[in-house]
Amino acid sequence: MNQTETAYLVAYKFGERSVRGSSLSASKGIRIHLDHATANSGHVLFTVGRFPAPSEQDKIRRLMMTTRDGSYALLADVDDLGSKKIAPPEGYTVPSIWEDEDPSTIKGWFALSNLTPCKIEPGMFTSRTGNDLLVSLCGHGSLIYVPLPDESENNPTRLSVNNLPEKITLPDVSPSDHTPCIYAFFTESISTHERRCVFVGRTADFSHQLSDLSMLRSCSRPQSLISALDDPNMRIEVEILERVPFRYKNYAVDLQRLASRENFWIDCFQNRGECLEQLPAGNNLNFDTWTALKVKNHS
Structure with missing residues (x-):
């Protein structure tokens, strides 16, 4: 072309x-x-x-x-x-x-x-x-x-992050686009081209969310994503799955709609055997207690 x-x-x-x-x-x-x-x-x-x-x-x-x-x-x-x-x-x-x-x-x-x-x-x-x-x-x-948006590196309307590692690809998003959305991190093997979703998140402002790359090494991120950052055979792609515009009529309803769509996408990928390290937001049952309940309910 x-x-x-x-x-x-x-x-x-x-x-x-x-x-x-x-x-x-x-x-x-x-x-x-x-x-x-x-x-x-x-x-x-x-x-x-x-x-x-x-x-x-x-x-x-x-x-x-x-x-x-x-x-x-x-x-x-x-x-x-x-x-x-x-x-x-x-x-x-x-x-x-x-x-x-x-x-x-x-x-x-x-x-x-x-x-x-x-x-x-x-x-x-x-x-x-x-x-x-x-x-x-x-x-x-x-x-x-x-x-489709211009994929040229010289496109001034594309979202950029300072010191972004070459292995990480961002979606074509204008820095002025502050629409709430559901986003995901995908890892892909350079040798086998196997691509998997490893994390789904929600944000009220995607441009602001990616402005700090420290989020990639957050303790709340799955280990497979953190490992991919250091693996020369892996690349990482960040993708917007769905925009969820706020209606600005009710604060709670807007936030709940955003959270519900995040759960929809997590369920979708987990049903496909992906995103299996992601836990629900909030206080979760610890692993040892979950294991004990598993033994009790399957004995």
Whole structure:
């Protein structure tokens, strides 16, 4: 891709459909791809009936599957893409429920990895036409292009932290963006490319939260994150999972909504076998007492 060209996320809107004689909701159809990726080394093949034109294909870096209202969506990295005449790479397969799909309806495929569920909030994404993504999703189109932020190191609007180790990658966030959000730390092996979520957190101001890197070595952080800082074979990526704008009508309600979304994401990753060192906030049962209760209740 030319340095001056814009990279894109392509958003595919799902609707209810009939599969093998049964009705399949949009959210279920999306979730099937996440389940398949979880069971297949994080990879899944997504086949589509509407495929980007050749002039657009080199610009696509990420893909989103979403319901019409944005209440459930998946974000994924696009590792490769091609028309139906091109064989997809090894290790990427479609979920079994789509194996009977009529080949004549398939125009192309995307090889996806790093699938992450999310909820689309107003202001999170802007389509190529300048509309909020949620507004565009209300239209008739099923494929929407979303320009991605400039990844250039010279981009002055990108959040930066002084003396940031090269192994740590931050999201493209403006220093003036103070929206409350849920964020996560991911570790990735440079040799095997295994990527895992090790910590999920919440903050009322992400830019301020990352202004002090001492938070990375906090005693409340999981040991796997601290170890990754010193391991030359590991890299660390910080990612915003979801923005949770305050409504500023009730103090307690705003803080509870933020905490609830943090718990949602922790549950999501722990169900996938990740983020297993993270404990609930507040006073927790110590490990020895937990072990004693385990013996008592399983004797």
